[in-house]
Amino acid sequence: MGNVGQFFQPPLYWQEFEELCSGLLTEVYDVPNAQQVGRPGQAQYGVDVFGKSPRFGRIGIQCKRLSDLDKNNNPYPGGPITRKFLRDAADEALGFKPDLDMWILATTARRDIKVQGWVEEINEEWEQAGRNRVAIVWTWDECISHLNSYPELQCRYYRDVIQVRAPKDLDDIILRTIAMAFARPAFEVPLHCETSSDFLNALKDTQKALRTGELVDRESRQVIRKAIGGYRELDDAFVRKGLGQIDAHLKLLRKQLEQGRKDGTIASVGDFLDIRQPALARYLDELRQRCLDDLNYILRHAGIPSD
Template sequence: MVWTWDECVAYLNSFPELQRWYYHDVIKVRGAEDLDEVILSTIAMAFSRPAFEVPLHCESPEEFLNALSDTQRAVRTGELLDRESRHVIRKAVGGWRELNDLDSRDGLRRVDRHLRELRAQVEQGRKDERIRHVNGFLDFGDPALASHLDDLRSRCVRDLNKVLTRAGLPSV
């Protein structure tokens, strides 16, 4: 079996304790609060993208699903990918499960659940053609579905902003 460098890095990144030890001097994590701030800042960066800012009907289906997938990855693993190059541009040691603060962890668990539901409903809507790709953009045959998806997207951002505010970080 031959592993590429990306596969080696992904495997090593699945050990948060190893990452903490290795990156200790690089990211200046001195305590649990510092680590929480690094994780939360990385997740906040993942939400600073058009998928959470522009109206849904202005999104292209592939880019929107890629943005949701990348955001889920950042929330779960702490890895933030560049949209163009697909390389990791920021790495926190772990995702929401590694947060020390229990309230922050619970808040991001909700965000993760909303993201998972949002992505599943967009994928299902594309399969059953309630969401179509028209002239490069999302087209909703069911306005109620569009409203529901927009509400889920807003809940993600609202719940994240509650966590960020409680941690003393800027909201997205």
């Protein structure tokens, strides 16, 4: 099922932009302790927002909301971000303590290839100097992408824009995330086209999205979308019950697959899944199809387009 992203205007005030960057840092890099440095606008060594990620280490963000807007109220591409400004800001952030593993310049300017090139210059110089640090620029385009991946942030910062005013609106966000979780090869291609480990991981990821609303990328393991809770948070009791049944089907699929790998009835031959008992293969395929059929029925009930 396709998904059309929402466009968001930059915050009107720099205080709001700093608060948004703190929320983005929390969700995008799994930083539970993201916080603004000092009072809003009171940066320390070019860092306005700071936090520590279990995976990426210490991260600092300098927030720069640009005031130069075009006739459509959009920031000019690049705006006043010059090579000198970027380098000065990056150098200033070197003085922040504790040492950062990642420094991000977050800006309301639109994406600019020149700025991207300057960032690569800085990273190359830091690498040559033996600095264990990476520089990144979040333009407003990246911020929009992250907002579309994390509906909870949309609700928090753009409630009026996305018109989340009733439980049904929140149900819609959770259901669309769950639907995206099922749009993967494990539910689209013949079973024998997957390896047992890939299929099992896909089931785990899908079940995690169903239960928590958190969807991860198959290859990078990065969270690519995060809804406001899983199916148990849904207001619609009929939908909640139906998704609970799908959760049970996924649990049974995982159990059968793990048991088959243990007793040798399921194995990987090259890059393909080999189910050596035809009856078991039919059962697994029927169980998988039941998940899809039930999901599509639920989506139609909720007024969401389904495959």
